[in-house]
Amino acid sequence: xxxRVRFAPSPTGYLHIGGARTALYNxxxxxxxxxxxxxxxxxxxxxxxTKESVDAILKGMKFLGLDYDEGPFINKKGEIEEKGNFGPYxxxxxxxxxxxxxxxxxxxxxxxxCYCTVEELAKKRExxxxxxxxxxxxxxxxxxxxxxxxNYEKEGRKPVIRFFNDGLGETKFNDIIKGExxxxxxxxxxxxxxxxxxxxxxxxxxxxxxxxxxISHVIRGDDHVSNTPRQIMLYxxxxxxxxxxxxxxxxxxxxxxxxxxxxxxxxxLAYKDMxxxxxxxxxxxxxxxxxxxxxxxxxxxxxxxxxxxxxxxxSSAAIFDNKKLDWMNGEYIRSxxxxxxxxxxxIELEKSGLITREKAIEKKAELEKILSLEHEKVKxxxxxxxxxxxxxxxxxxxxxxxxxxxxxxxxxxxxxxxxEINEEMKKIGNFSAENIEKLFREYSEKNNIKTSxxxxxxxxxxxxxxxxPSLFHYMEILGKEKVMSRINKTxxxxxx
RNA sequence: GGCGCGUUGGUCCAUCUGGUUAAGACGCCACCCUCUCAAGGUGGAGACAACGGGUUCGAGCCCCGUACGCGCUACCA
Numbered sequence: 001x002x003x004r005v006r007f008a009p010s011p012t013g014y015l016h017i018g019g020a021r022t023a024l025y026n027x028x029x030x031x032x033x034x035x036x037x038x039x040x041x042x043x044x045x046x047x048x049x050t051k052e053s054v055d056a057i058l059k060g061m062k063f064l065g066l067d068y069d070e071g072p073f074i075n076k077k078g079e080i081e082e083k084g085n086f087g088p089y090x091x092x093x094x095x096x097x098x099x100x101x102x103x104x105x106x107x108x109x110x111x112x113x114c115y116c117t118v119e120e121l122a123k124k125r126e127x128x129x130x131x132x133x134x135x136x137x138x139x140x141x142x143x144x145x146x147x148x149x150x151n152y153e154k155e156g157r158k159p160v161i162r163f164f165n166d167g168l169g170e171t172k173f174n175d176i177i178k179g180e181x182x183x184x185x186x187x188x189x190x191x192x193x194x195x196x197x198x199x200x201x202x203x204x205x206x207x208x209x210x211x212x213x214x215i216s217h218v219i220r221g222d223d224h225v226s227n228t229p230r231q232i233m234l235y236x237x238x239x240x241x242x243x244x245x246x247x248x249x250x251x252x253x254x255x256x257x258x259x260x261x262x263x264x265x266x267x268x269l270a271y272k273d274m275x276x277x278x279x280x281x282x283x284x285x286x287x288x289x290x291x292x293x294x295x296x297x298x299x300x301x302x303x304x305x306x307x308x309x310x311x312x313x314x315s316s317a318a319i320f321d322n323k324k325l326d327w328m329n330g331e332y333i334r335s336x337x338x339x340x341x342x343x344x345x346x347i348e349l350e351k352s353g354l355i356t357r358e359k360a361i362e363k364k365a366e367l368e369k370i371l372s373l374e375h376e377k378v379k380x381x382x383x384x385x386x387x388x389x390x391x392x393x394x395x396x397x398x399x400x401x402x403x404x405x406x407x408x409x410x411x412x413x414x415x416x417x418x419x420e421i422n423e424e425m426k427k428i429g430n431f432s433a434e435n436i437e438k439l440f441r442e443y444s445e446k447n448n449i450k451t452s453x454x455x456x457x458x459x460x461x462x463x464x465x466x467x468x469p470s471l472f473h474y475m476e477i478l479g480k481e482k483v484m485s486r487i488n489k490t491x492x493x494x495x496x
Numbered sequence: 497g498g499c500g501c502g503u504u505g506g507u508c509c510a511u512c513u514g515g516u517u518a519a520g521a522c523g524c525c526a527c528c529c530u531c532u533c534a535a536g537g538u539g540g541a542g543a544c545a546a547c548g549g550g551u552u553c554g555a556g557c558c559c560c561g562u563a564c565g566c567g568c569u570a571c572c573a
Contacts, residue, residue, distance in 0.1 A: 010573045045572055125570090134498045135569070160571050187499055187569085195571040202573045216544065226500055226568035249502075250566070258566075287521090291509055295520040303564045314509075317566065324522040334535075377534045387547065440531090455531040462516095467533040 003035025004216050008206070010042045011053035014267040015060030017259055017320060018221060018251045019059075021285040025248055026219045027066045028286070028308035035216070038084065039071030040209060042091045045201050049092075054080065060268040064278050065301070070213075091205050096206055098200050101238055102161060102193070110237045111193060114141035114160035115152035126470035135377040136479060137162070137189040163204075163234065171229040176246035177313045178222070183229040191230055203230045211240040219310070222247035246310050248289055250317045259320055275380030277349075280329040288318045298331060330379040337494050338368055345371050345384050352385035354392045369477055373469035390463045391474065398493075402466040406456050407494045413449075414457050415495040420447075421454060422487045431480040433472035440472075461490035 007023040009015065015023075030037035039061065043049040057422075058074050061067075070084025082089050105111035125135045142164070152159070167186050172182035172239050193204035200208070210218060215405045225247050235242045252326075253263030260266060270282055279301065286304050287297065299307065336344065345367075346360045360367055370391045378384060407414055424443055428435050444451045457472050462483050468474065475483050 008573090012573075042573060048572070080503090114571095116571095121571085129497080132497055136498095158571095175501095181500070183500070189569090191569095192571055199571090201571070206573085221567095222501065223567050224573090225573090229500095252566080254507085256565070287508065291520095293510060293512070295508095295510055296509085297508095297521050312512095316502050318509090319507060322524070324508065327522055330535085374534085376536090379534095437531090451531065459532065464510075465532090469533085471531050 006038040012048040014056040016266040036069040041067040161194035162190040275382035280332040348384040396464040398464040433476040
């Protein structure tokens with residue numbers, strides 16, 4: 001009776017945005033209902049499945065914070081281990097579990113061996129295409145004679161096993177998200193359930209795994225809707241309990257096509273590398289297909305668990321909007337405490353070579369002051385180095401465009417102002433933002449110069465750019481000496 | 497081709513079992529704040545609910561059809 005759901009990716013690539021959302025919805029549904037969340041790797045595609053993909057998926061899950069009750073995970077030694085009582089959790093390792101079911105289906109005449117080769121089938125398919133008929137298997141091997149079978153075997157043909165579909169009646173199910181969906185059984189053919197390699201086909205393995213793992217709700221992408229009737233037929237044929245189904249719509253790229261590499265990064269880990277917080281990604285993804293009636297946008301993780309409702313999911317595809325994700329990421333970065341932001345910033349700063357971790361921790365108080373200058377401006381963590389480099393570098397980099405614009409407009413007066421203000425600053429005892437501002441404003445008044453004609457040049461002269469934090473505040477942190485020497489350096493670089 | 501699913505402003509979506517000036521968020525624009533850039537605040541433009549029929553006193557919400565999009569139709573998952 002307990003709720004058990006699973007996320008079952010195939011390891012043929014990294015964990016992408018679509019898979020991540022499927023995983024998230026499963027997770028949220030399980031946690032909301034005090035159920036179990038299971039991770040199962042569907043690696044029955046022996047050609048495309050890779051170990052690297054398994055790693056990438058596991059890492060992606062970890063980054064998103066989607067912890068599961070059962071399934072494979074990477075242990076402290078970096079090896080893959082499994083937890084849970086319904087294992088194994090790799091589909092290929094479960095093959096031995098399927099044998100009895102296959103034998104039973106065979107014995108009961110609900111499945112049969114088919115000796116047609118892929119070439120033969122391809123030819124038939126081509127023909128029916130030519131004749132504009134639906135490409136359906138022609139049931140050629142349904143009733144082979146003993147001799148025919150012997151002959152095929154002698155030829156060395158390895159059979160596949162097909163499900164015997166009588167084509168009678170219809171298969172319907174009530175999808176939690178899409179409502180009632182029905183299919184006419186006569187439209188489905190005798191589909192393959194076990195490949196000639198002995199490895200079961202997805203539609204068969206998924207049924208057995210879900211049944212054996214006692215999955216109560218199958219929550220997956222709606223590209224599986226059309227597969228569901230086949231699976232239900234199998235559940236029925238094997239006398240297994242049919243779970244509830246919930247098919248969540250696809251995520252599309254800006255051009256309305258299915259989200260893919262062409263639309264930029266689709267790997268969850270790539271988003272991490274681009275400076276997105278997992279909280280932001282999770283929050284954004286949660287809203288791509290689901291919403292509350294009051295259209296709440298920002299949710300704490302626990303709040304998501306509390307409020308998430310599968311029945312309120314949308315049934316139509318959604319376009320992934322990077323702009324909104326960016327906004328949300330900014331919201332989450334802004335909501336970080338000083339300490340948290342410090343930790344996040346150190347990682348980026350260290351990555352860019354601006355500071356070492358040791359040094360950052362040694363000068364934590366000062367660094368935190370610097371960081372607070374631009375904290376609210378950060379949209380991606382990766383912007384941090386370029387936002388603060390002028391505060392951390394001895395030698396500033398001038399943005400030539402800004403320098404040109406600010407210095408060359410009125411070089412004579414600008415030079416005069418810079419020289420004079422630099423001289424004036426010597427007088428400041430306590431080099432505080434307040435005192436600097438006071439001095440600047442007095443100088444402006446005394447000489448009847450617009451403040452902007454002072455502020456802008458000083459900003460570029462001390463930071464190398466026209467954009468930046470509050471002028472006097474960063475000057476205070478920089479200190480009188482650095483400020484004055486930077487102005488002098490600017491003077492000799494641009495005004496000689 | 498067949499079958500299935502979908503279609504509310506540029507985007508995500510609300511409108512719970514038919515009765516609202518069709519709400520909110522992102523983005524966009526303007527103004528305010530201001531030493532710049534952001535952030536924040538205020539306001540604004542933008543949808544006659546794909547289209548066409550019905551049912552009903554009344555439909556974005558129900559029914560039918562059309563168009564368009566997506567998915568499945570593999571010894572892929």
